[in-house]
Amino acid sequence: MSQNIKNSLIYIFYVSTFFLSIHAQTAVEETPTADHIKTIQFISEEEFSGVPILKLGEPFTLEFDDINGDEADYYYRISYYNFDWTPSQLYKNEYLDGFDEIRIVTYENSFNTLQMYSHYTLSIPNEDTRALKVSGNYMIEIYNDDDEVVFARKFIVHESLASVKVYTKRSRNLNFINTRQSVHFEISSPRKILRNPKQTVNTLVMKNNDIKGAITNLKPQFTIANDLIYRYDQESSFDGGNEFLFFDSKDIRASTANIQRIELEDLYHNYLYKDVVRANRRYTYNPDINGNFVVRNLNAENNNVEADYVWMHFFLECYEPLEGGEIHIFGNFNNYTLDESTKLKYDKENAIYYLQKLFKQGFYNYKYVLLKPDGTIAQGFISGDFDETENEYTVIPYYRPPGGRYDRAIGRGIGNSKNITN
Template sequence: MIYTSYRFFKIVVLFLLVSVVANAQVQQEIPPPYHIKTVSFRKNNENVYPYFRKGESFQLTFDDLYGNEANYYYSITHCNYNWTPSSQLTINDYISGFDNQRIQIYENSFNTLQIYSHYTLTIPNQFTRLLLSGNYILKILDEDREVVFTRRFIVYEELVSVPLQIKRARGMDEINEKHNLDFSIKSSTINFQMPLQNVKVALFQNGRFDNAIYNVKPQYTIGNDLIYRYDKETQFWAGNEYLFFDNKDVRNAVNNVLRITAGEVYNNILYVNEARANVPYTYFPDINGKFLVNNINLNVTNVAVEADYAWIFFSLSAPAYYSKKDIYVCGMFNNYAKTEENRMEYNEKTATYEKAIMIKQGFTNYMYIPSDKNGVLDEKNAPDGNFFQTENDYTILVYYRENNDRYDRVIGIGSANSENIIN
């Protein structure tokens, strides 16, 4: 009897430990399958970085190339600063209403070669309103409540100011290749408790999560101001201006499109991109990785469902060094996902890297990102190089958890552009 009770006790303890470990897992973004395209957060009819002021309205939109009006559902989980679920919160703490609802707004494509269903989820909506600031993971589920894909987003409050200045790197080896973020956190309403432990920051370049910087502590304080003036810890590789193609007229070869061929959908073959790492920096405007869906046909009234898809053929001429690396075509259009769908293949006959990706027509920024076989980025050796003159958007989000709080609040945001870089 005692032995049986002991076994039961061990099983219960093991179950609780497994539950704790599962809840503590970092919530990574799960890329969508092939038939889900053009996933984007939107605000005021524009594609935007995934940071939203508490209480403001935004949308998540995506296309399903099956075009069969499938039922999709959504769930939302609040996360800690390190993207583990906020285990001390219940769903009622951060959601007014409930999630696990069907996405009710969808339309079918019209007058396109590639059929698709276009879905729009608006937050807040009649079922769901977010109550707290912080990190969130949004899961899109199918009819069987299996996860189709996930996306991170961040809700912030404006309780502190975050003055930010972009500077050139301090080290002579990196002065021409990196951007350094010099910033502070100022508040007249919050007296920070134990700021070295309770205040955290996250630094972002062009809305990317894959190269974000975390776990930087305040260097020192002046009164209640927290000062961050590091030489190394807050630096990003500057990269180069994004490449682009413009196929808002999907049947015309213009704006970096070399030629068009016909198929089930149009094939847009781009000019070969020459690696720019060893040539002088050349400025040309970009939109920092974003994309704009567009169709200039005179009869189009709603590009969300009247823009077509095309196969985009990318080619990169780069040194043989990269044959030992994986190179991906990335941008906001695919959330910088390092997946097989976006990984380039080396053509020994032409000595170029090649990839065809189906993308919705319009104006699209993209870049080439190398990584090792373990998925670790190699931005230092990016095919297009790193130049301090590159114009990038930078964002800093400030997290704060007082000693008795149960979750990490996001209490402020700061942003700047490296166009105004100083020495």
């Protein structure tokens, strides 16, 4: 074999490897939150639970606590991603006006609390980061002086180029008619940008803004004028679940409807009443805030630094066989993440599952879920699945024109299952 042929083959090999590496990119995951970082909140003009969804040009604030309380230095980094959360081809100056990798300079120490902590506030835009220039998927990372990421959060920025109508239906499959909710929606664009939609349009469908359980593989079934119609049944269905449970620790020294007793050690300990399995009971409507939480101290003027931390004790009576699974508490208090801090332990002597976890004072939604050995989450194993459950569904369409280099989030639609129909 001549040297020229060898060189050509080597060149082809490296070029092929390069393009394969581009197409083999995997979706980015959020960095697990460090143990000393607590109560991460996005705040904007809208209230939301789960992944934040912001309008392009809308200011927002990220807040969090460091319970080490040592006024450590933290910095932020903003990255942009494709619809499927793979790295984007855009350079930073194409999606960001200004700079990131800047130190967070606004922080306060807690006041009149048993648990010392430092409360950090990052507002965007600011004098360094002036604007996010395009719509789509973003992630913000917070890291320390050693360039160690202490937490990361995904968020979505959308434009208003398309209107989205969202409504819920009961399943057409009789096996699931009483347990699942199917999301139907229509995307309308008066600007007629939705041409060849099966190649240019993607959609994200979320229940209660939990992006980890989102449906992302739906294509329009047909079009009517400028409307894309999605009327799937099983493909766009979610288990109905049940209403979230709650506790309110706005006054950690006084019992509320869900707190059985209180003890003071190094910090206050609040013991909740025992919860039971609801999967084998009838559905009962109980208003919730769809997994969200609100920080508040009844006796404080500034909840950011005057709300204390309290050890909440959970108890669950459960006799169902877990078959190697684990029971966890679940909610937006930690971005719907299951880890060792949310895992309940089993007290064989008293035949009860229990957990203690640190929470900042406030009103919290939570529920118990089963983490199966294969990594899937059975949200209805403890709480049950009911078609009557009130859930909020969000649909975001993404558009990338032929030859485009990024996925624009062109709208946002919200529907609620309290208006569910057959």
